[in-house]
Amino acid sequence: MSTATHAGVGRFTAHPRMAFAARRLRRFVLSLLALVTASFAMIHLVPGDPVRAALGPSAPQDLVERTRATLGLDRPLADQYLSYLRGVFSGDLGTSIMSREPVGVVLEQRLPATAGLAGAALALTLAVGIPLGMAAGVLGRDGRRPGSDFAFTVVTGLFSALPEFLLAVGLVYALAVSLGWFPVAGGTGPGAYVLPVLSLAVGPAAVIARLMRVETRRALREDYVRTARSKRLRRRVIYLRHVLPNVLTATLTVSGLLLGGLIAGTVVVENVFAWPGVGGAIVTAITGKDYALVQGFVLVYGAAILTVNLLVDLAIAAIDPRSSILER
Known part of the structure; x- marks a missing residue:
């Protein structure tokens, strides 16, 4: 191996974060390929003829055959798979069997509402869970305030165990039906986001707060915190720069x-x-046996989850270069 090659390898291995990012990106691509393959296989593993199931038992046979040919389901399986791969990576997710609209068009219409809802819930989850858990860990350290600590444990345990559906129904009854503060369903403007965002964010925020409380107490017992206190640093500096x-x-x-x-x-x-997002369309597609549309939704949701996990791992590597995650 040449000296230049050795130098290039040395520079790359000298930066464990870059090596970790490269490994995670490679795994992300492989996982995405597996997801695409699974979503393609889904429509072929369903018992019976998906076109006949979507059009109904009374649909004429010539209509079924034309629809099958339009969707490319009459071609060999290998050709269908290669065509599906080309379509996915070029932005073509197929055509809805029922509406005959491109799946990408349906997603383009509904995905912004879902992305806005999920993004707001994510922001609220982190904005509430992290400071709340850290504050509980600081205030209850060394056995202080046992009553407040017990109340925190009970309340967060209750909210973390509540299913989103049950919490949503309770919020609708309490804040929309009884008090009339927010719209029951649908609606426009910031007020329409409040109840669905709370339904999504309360449970995860409670879980994160409980974990932050435990981790904060562990960190406060570490030697580097004792050293920072011995230097008479301000509490804000200790908590934000050393503990967080x-x-x-x-x-x-x-x-x-x-x-x-x-x-x-x-x-x-x-x-x-009754949010105008992807969720309602998924239920409609499943009940209507529109497998091409379900296929597209599965692919988009799976890709979103893979992307979130990738970003979280990269964020951990950036925050803590000593983390064991860099060795994976």
């Missing part, structure tokens, strides 16, 4: 799993609030 970066690693790891569930949870919450 060291407790975010474990919290972000769990957040990646929670946020994947949050993205999937939009399906249920959107149907409760």
